[in-house]
Amino acid sequence: MQDITDAGFMSIIASYGPPDFFAAQYFRIHCQYCFDSHILDAIFSRPGGKRVVAQFIGEDEGYIRDACLALSETGNIDMLDLNIGCPAPKIYKKNVGGGLLRERGKIASILKVMRQNWRGCLSAKMRLGFDSADGFLDTFKTIIDSGVDYITVHGRTVRQLYRGGADIRAIAEAAEISPVPVVANGDIFTAEKAMEILKNTKCSGVMIGRHAVRNPWIFRQINQLKAGEKVFEPTLADVRGYVDKLYGNIKSLNSNIRHKDSRLKKFLNFVAVGVDPEGRFLSHMRRAQGIDQLLKVCDAHLLGSNADKRFNCGGYKTLVARPNHEN
Numbered sequence: 001m002q003d004i005t006d007a008g009f010m011s012i013i014a015s016y017g018p019p020d021f022f023a024a025q026y027f028r029i030h031c032q033y034c035f036d037s038h039i040l041d042a043i044f045s046r047p048g049g050k051r052v053v054a055q056f057i058g059e060d061e062g063y064i065r066d067a068c069l070a071l072s073e074t075g076n077i078d079m080l081d082l083n084i085g086c087p088a089p090k091i092y093k094k095n096v097g098g099g100l101l102r103e104r105g106k107i108a109s110i111l112k113v114m115r116q117n118w119r120g121c122l123s124a125k126m127r128l129g130f131d132s133a134d135g136f137l138d139t140f141k142t143i144i145d146s147g148v149d150y151i152t153v154h155g156r157t158v159r160q161l162y163r164g165g166a167d168i169r170a171i172a173e174a175a176e177i178s179p180v181p182v183v184a185n186g187d188i189f190t191a192e193k194a195m196e197i198l199k200n201t202k203c204s205g206v207m208i209g210r211h212a213v214r215n216p217w218i219f220r221q222i223n224q225l226k227a228g229e230k231v232f233e234p235t236l237a238d239v240r241g242y243v244d245k246l247y248g249n250i251k252s253l254n255s256n257i258r259h260k261d262s263r264l265k266k267f268l269n270f271v272a273v274g275v276d277p278e279g280r281f282l283s284h285m286r287r288a289q290g291i292d293q294l295l296k297v298c299d300a301h302l303l304g305s306n307a308d309k310r311f312n313c314g315g316y317k318t319l320v321a322r323p324n325h326e327n
């Protein structure tokens with residue numbers, strides 16, 4: 001996830017119970033592409049011993065071919081994904097990310113080049129369509145026929161951004177006919193919802209984005225449900241511990257992060273919707289000025305008499321906190 005899944009953040013998630021694998025921020029592949037060192041570091045970091053998938057966003061087969069070969073030479077990277085879903089207008093207008101969904105033939109030719117020049121595991125992450133989901137299964141089949149090893153589907157169109165619910169039924173239909181594993185994505189709020197999808201559809205896995213930022217225990221909870229064990233229920237004091245880890249990571253980043261409080265708020269926006277149903281923490285933390293005041297707000301809402309209260313792992317649905325950068 002752009003501006004989220006750096007090495008430090010993934011290692012925090014791993015400390016609470018890692019997913020089977022992580023996904024790094026994407027590399028933009030164009031005429032002046034270079035592999036950003038912080039993204040490479042994040043991939044090489046193998047948080048909790050787990051692999052990190054590299055992702056390309058681009059549309060030029062020539063540069064993508066070169067980038068596949070160059071990435072192979074870095075060694076130690078064995079999973080590569082093509083972004084066919086990013087809905088940010090500044091991205092899709094360049095005909096990359098979600099913009100590719102308007103041109104099925106282009107998707108096929110890019111993936112063909114990737115398949116020919118990348119020996120490791122190849123995957124694609126798509127949305128249901130650009131304006132509508134009408135041609136979803138055709139695009140899905142095009143991607144499968146290009147030789148991917150698995151495919152992740154976010155159950156929304158590009159135009160929807162993050163509005164409306166993710167259509168898990170459409171993903172399930174695709175999984176029914178797919179010869180390769182399908183990973184469902186979008187609005188998987190809780191471990192229970194993840195289990196429901198794994199049990200009731202032919203999807204082989206789930207990808208969890210925003211809801212893992214909000215609830216870093218979600219992967220551990222899924223594994224506990226799978227094993228029939230009691231599911232860990234975090235308290236607000238546990239959440240305060242998570243805030244400390246997030247702040248520790250922010251502090252360790254290089255000094256060009258001038259506003260540490262706004263970076264921490266970016267993460268707390270997700271977390272806050274599970275703290276109290278009235279949104280008091282959300283509103284107070286947003287108004288806090290400077291890191292000291294922000295940490296005091298966290299103490300007041302998450303410690304003391306609140307420390308033993310349950311964190312709502314599913315989040316309070318009436319509270320909405322949109323991320324700064326939606327991809």
Ligand SMILES: Cc1cc2nc3c(=O)[nH]c(=O)nc-3n(C[C@H](O)[C@H](O)[C@H](O)COP(=O)(O)O)c2cc1C
Binds near residue numbers: 001026187
């Ligand atoms: C801040 C942010 C950054 C994201 N960055 C990426 C990205 O780099 N590559 C990608 O394939 N998806 C990216 N996504 C989309 C997520 O992977 C995921 O598809 C989407 O958030 C829906 O899943 P969720 O409901 O579990 O969050 C990003 C989403 C957000 C909110």
